Amino acid sequence: MGKVEGHDLEELNSHVRTCIAIFVGLLALTMITVSVSYLDLPVPAAISLALCIALVKGSMVVSIFMHLVSEKEIIFWSLSLTVIFFIFLMAIPVITQEDIIKQTIEVRH
Amino acid sequence: MSGVEIPYVSSPRPDTGLVNAKLGIWLFLASEVMLFGGLFSAYVLLRVGADVWPEGSTILNVPLATLNTVVLISSSITMVLAWASLVRLDFNKYRLYNYGTLLCGAIFLVIKYIEYSSKFHHGLYPSESTFMAIYFTLTGLHGIHVIGGMLVLSYLCWPGSKMWKTEPIRFTGRVEVAGLFWHLVDLVWIFLFPVLYLM
Amino acid sequence: MEHHEELPFWRKYILSTDHKVIGIQYALTGGFFLFFGFGLMMLMRWSMAFPDQPVPYLGFLFSESGGAISPNTYNTFGAMHGTIMVFMGVVPLAFGAFGNYVLPLQIGAVDMAFPKINAASYWALFVGGMIMLASFFLPEGPAKSGWTSYPPLADIDVGAGQTYWLIGMVFLITSSLLGAINFITTTIQLRAKGMTFMRLPFLVWTQLVTAILLLLAFPPLEAAAFLQLMDRLADTSFFLATGLVVSGQVADISGGGSPILWQHLFWFLAHPEVYVLILPALGIVTEIIATNSRKPIFGYKSMVYSLIFLGFMSFVVWAHHMFITGMGTTMNAFFQTTTMIISIPSVIILSCLFISLWGGSLRFNTPMLFALAFLPMFGIGGLTGLPLGLSSADIHLHDTYYVIGHFHYVVAPGTLFALFAGIYYWFPKITGRMMNEVLGKIHFVGSLIFMNLVFFPMMIQGLAGVNRRLYDGGASYADPAAVIDPGFYSHVANVLHLNKLMTYSAWALGIVQIFFLINLVWSIKKGKKASRNPWNSTTLEWAAPSPPGHGNFDGPIAVYGNPYEYSVPGEERDFSPQFEPGGHPQSQKEEI
Numbered sequence: 001m002g003k004v005e006g007h008d009l010e011e012l013n014s015h016v017r018t019c020i021a022i023f024v025g026l027l028a029l030t031m032i033t034v035s036v037s038y039l040d041l042p043v044p045a046a047i048s049l050a051l052c053i054a055l056v057k058g059s060m061v062v063s064i065f066m067h068l069v070s071e072k073e074i075i076f077w078s079l080s081l082t083v084i085f086f087i088f089l090m091a092i093p094v095i096t097q098e099d100i101i102k103q104t105i106e107v108r109h
Numbered sequence: 110m111s112g113v114e115i116p117y118v119s120s121p122r123p124d125t126g127l128v129n130a131k132l133g134i135w136l137f138l139a140s141e142v143m144l145f146g147g148l149f150s151a152y153v154l155l156r157v158g159a160d161v162w163p164e165g166s167t168i169l170n171v172p173l174a175t176l177n178t179v180v181l182i183s184s185s186i187t188m189v190l191a192w193a194s195l196v197r198l199d200f201n202k203y204r205l206y207n208y209g210t211l212l213c214g215a216i217f218l219v220i221k222y223i224e225y226s227s228k229f230h231h232g233l234y235p236s237e238s239t240f241m242a243i244y245f246t247l248t249g250l251h252g253i254h255v256i257g258g259m260l261v262l263s264y265l266c267w268p269g270s271k272m273w274k275t276e277p278i279r280f281t282g283r284v285e286v287a288g289l290f291w292h293l294v295d296l297v298w299i300f301l302f303p304v305l306y307l308m
Numbered sequence: 309m310e311h312h313e314e315l316p317f318w319r320k321y322i323l324s325t326d327h328k329v330i331g332i333q334y335a336l337t338g339g340f341f342l343f344f345g346f347g348l349m350m351l352m353r354w355s356m357a358f359p360d361q362p363v364p365y366l367g368f369l370f371s372e373s374g375g376a377i378s379p380n381t382y383n384t385f386g387a388m389h390g391t392i393m394v395f396m397g398v399v400p401l402a403f404g405a406f407g408n409y410v411l412p413l414q415i416g417a418v419d420m421a422f423p424k425i426n427a428a429s430y431w432a433l434f435v436g437g438m439i440m441l442a443s444f445f446l447p448e449g450p451a452k453s454g455w456t457s458y459p460p461l462a463d464i465d466v467g468a469g470q471t472y473w474l475i476g477m478v479f480l481i482t483s484s485l486l487g488a489i490n491f492i493t494t495t496i497q498l499r500a501k502g503m504t505f506m507r508l509p510f511l512v513w514t515q516l517v518t519a520i521l522l523l524l525a526f527p528p529l530e531a532a533a534f535l536q537l538m539d540r541l542a543d544t545s546f547f548l549a550t551g552l553v554v555s556g557q558v559a560d561i562s563g564g565g566s567p568i569l570w571q572h573l574f575w576f577l578a579h580p581e582v583y584v585l586i587l588p589a590l591g592i593v594t595e596i597i598a599t600n601s602r603k604p605i606f607g608y609k610s611m612v613y614s615l616i617f618l619g620f621m622s623f624v625v626w627a628h629h630m631f632i633t634g635m636g637t638t639m640n641a642f643f644q645t646t647t648m649i650i651s652i653p654s655v656i657i658l659s660c661l662f663i664s665l666w667g668g669s670l671r672f673n674t675p676m677l678f679a680l681a682f683l684p685m686f687g688i689g690g691l692t693g694l695p696l697g698l699s700s701a702d703i704h705l706h707d708t709y710y711v712i713g714h715f716h717y718v719v720a721p722g723t724l725f726a727l728f729a730g731i732y733y734w735f736p737k738i739t740g741r742m743m744n745e746v747l748g749k750i751h752f753v754g755s756l757i758f759m760n761l762v763f764f765p766m767m768i769q770g771l772a773g774v775n776r777r778l779y780d781g782g783a784s785y786a787d788p789a790a791v792i793d794p795g796f797y798s799h800v801a802n803v804l805h806l807n808k809l810m811t812y813s814a815w816a817l818g819i820v821q822i823f824f825l826i827n828l829v830w831s832i833k834k835g836k837k838a839s840r841n842p843w844n845s846t847t848l849e850w851a852a853p854s855p856p857g858h859g860n861f862d863g864p865i866a867v868y869g870n871p872y873e874y875s876v877p878g879e880e881r882d883f884s885p886q887f888e889p890g891g892h893p894q895s896q897k898e899e900i
Contacts, residue, residue: 009197016193023186030178030302037166037307050303057299065185065292072126074496075135078520082139085524085623086146093154093572096627099636113326113418113859117497129421129497136489140527147531147573151546154569235542239564242544246534 022064029057119279134286138293145297155239163240165306174306177220184213185295188288195281207266214259221252244305254294261287325423330430331409338400345392348385350814355382356781357811382779383452390455395480396437401727402588407515413849414509416500416865421493429486436479443472459547459567463539464554471540474533481530484522491519502867509847509871513612514591517619518584525580532573568633575626583622585719589726593679596733598872599845600676601668602882605872607660614653621650631699632706640699647697654690674748678729681756689717710770713763721759736842740854741835747827754820761813765806772803781807844883847871851887868892
């Protein structure tokens with residue numbers, strides 16, 4: 001029996017195997033990120049490293065567990081729009097916060 | 110119920126290749142991303158604007174949070190296995206894995222409860238500092254999502270599983286969609302953990 | 309296909325999952341809140357024209373202040389007027405009602421993709437609305453920090469009104485999110501055979517883009533609402549800066565927060581929200597102009613691309629509401645530029661609509677009159693926005709009546725006219741009867757005159773420097789005895805007499821609406837019977853019976869042509885409906 005309800009069983013088995021590999025990878029990365037945090041790296045380096053590991057872990061979950069890699073075009077479209085707006089939302093308030101008027105002007109009546 | 114039959118509930122529409130629920134859940138997840146995006150944006154703005162920002166590990170319990178990370182990742186894999194069991198037409202195994210997911214969710218919440226109560230015990234309330242405030246808000250909202258996900262999974266485990274007898278393909282789709290939400294909850298935690306505890 | 313099960317009343321009309329019933333529920337709720345918000349405004353206008361004088365007839369409502377509207381009450385009314393009109397009036401009508409009723413019909417769907425979620429979306433709105441209404445009965449009254457709820461004022465506001473506002477908003481946001489998911493999925497998944505994206509009626513396109521805006525812009529406000537709830541309930545300081553002084557005392561807070569953070573999160577929603585208010589209106593007007601000019605819409609494709617660009621750009625203009633928060637010149641320049649860019653697609657859409665009229669055989673029925681009036685009114689609203697989008701001009705205009713005049717031109721004679729037009733236009737589809745033309749025309753002429761008399765003087769006052777949110781309409785502001793520099797505000801004093809004109813016009817506008825209400829109720833039972841396609845229109849909703857039954861169409865429906873094929877050369881009739889195979893020489897070349 002090759003197919004159950006339109007799913008290829010071979011494909012499913014290999015997908016499950018990938019998922020288990022990803023699971024192990026996620027556990028390993030968790031251990032890495034925690035142990036790195038005990039190394040007392042300088043703050044900017046620690047932040048970048050922690051965020052990079054989180055990004056890798058996140059993309060593993062999204063692409064394999066949520067099988068986005070094999071998803072349809074329309075979903076990519078809606079998600080890429082979300083990603084763009086997400087970046088706007090994260091970046092612009094911070095940039096605005098950095099770019100503020102610091103000079104004071106004396107007002108005379 | 111009503112006499113109207115909505116198309117593409119269990120079989121995909123040919124030109125988009127999607128069933129309705131699949132598109133719907135991804136749109137919902139997109140809005141969730143923006144919800145947590147707003148909160149992360151608040152976190153960054155508060156941190157950038159703060160004179161001093163405590164290192165999470167000095168206040169929060171990193172080992173417990175690491176354990177919680179492991180618990181949530183495990184729950185994600187049981188979720189995948191539950192769905193795969195349904196595709197293999199093995200309903201009993203589906204239920205078994207679903208119990209596993211629910212158990213992991215419960216363990217996560219218990220650990221969270223222990224963390225919270227130890228904070229309260231030491232007089233660390235959200236009003237203590239903006240760090241504690243954003244910690245409680247982010248983890249609290251995430252916890253609500255865990256509870257919401259568990260409710261959905263419980264429904265699919267018990268009363269909602271009647272559909273397996275009548276419409277197995279649609280039911281498998283429902284489990285898959287619930288799984289997508291559950292993975293998002295996991296995903297949010299993957300970012301919350303380093304941001305709050307390790308940075 | 310039809311089962312003809314007789315459902316009990318509460319299943320058929322209350323907990324229905326039929327998109328048409330839900331659309332009507334949205335319409336009734338939105339309509340109620342529109343009139344409620346309008347009522348608040350009429351009371352506020354009394355206070356502005358006749359400050360501290362008892363309100364005639366309704367003075368008993370304000371007994372503790374001797375029948376007059378106190379500044380505190382005025383503030384609550386101002387905040388609730390804005391909230392109600394935007395989130396509970398116009399959005400439920402433009403998006404919830406027209407989207408729910410018309411969108412599935414126009415794409416040839418039997419219902420929404422998720423009927424139960426659709427019902428849940430309506431009931432979330434209902435609960436949110438009830439929470440907002442309930443807050444009027446609180447001892448300290450409802451929220452009073454403006455519809456924008458800026459902290460620190462909103463954070464430290466006494467009484468539970470602001471908390472109710474936030475909880476209500478969470479429900480309203482949830483409602484919009486569920487609706488948005490449903491609309492997008494329905495449009496993408498449930499289009500009839502042959503309904504390609506470039507054959508979608510423009511209204512469907514506008515609803516689709518609106519839904520995307522709601523989906524991605526509302527969650528940050530939800531996040532902000534949670535943060536403000538934490539500030540109010542758990543004493544956090546997300547929006548409270550260190551060293552905040554309240555009533556002369558240093559507040560007992562941890563501090564470290566940023567009031568600007570709220571403004572960012574709020575306007576990240578609220579600017580796209582402006583387009584949520586206006587886009588469905590543009591869609592409605594396009595349908596009506598195409599039908600009643602008997603001509604294809606000019607530049608349909610450029611309108612669609614403009615619309616998509618408009619939706620995208622609306623996410624990167626929000627800080628033009630924040631020019632005077634101390635933003636630096638780099639960011640000012642950035643937001644000023646994006647704001648100028650976003651006006652281009654709006655102008656393209658409006659120009660296409662104007663050009664569509666050229667050489668058409670115009671029919672001046674009530675929906676068309678409202679649609680025609682929409683064009684210049686929205687034009688005025690849009691053009692008066694440009695000075696506000698320029699950071700230097702905004703320093704003078706910010707928070708004056710000019711702003712109020714500007715956005716009311718967009719939303720009131722703009723969106724509301726389109727909504728009226730839509731009601732007159734689709735009423736025969738919904739009820740099977742036409743609305744009365746004479747009453748409709750009285751309603752139109754009266755609304756057009758009085759809307760302008762209410763909102764145009766605001767521009768004059770605003771340019772003279774009258775601030776918004778003043779319970780006495782600026783009287784104490786122009787009082788030479790009350791200001792440090794007498795004469796400095798004399799230019800304000802010269803425009804205050806306009807307050808009375810605006811107030812009388814607002815009440816007259818209210819009286820004119822009675823004609824509309826009478827027409828609406830009378831026509832349900834006594835209106836002229838309407839056929840399936842009373843306007844000889846081309847889009848799919850006119851293929852369904854009036855009113856459409858359960859499942860909408862008589863049978864499977866297919867689409868054979870573009871949405872607005874009017875006056876096709878060589879055809880017998882001057883319209884070639886999308887749902888009929890013949891009469892589409894242009895579209896025949898394309899794949900069906």
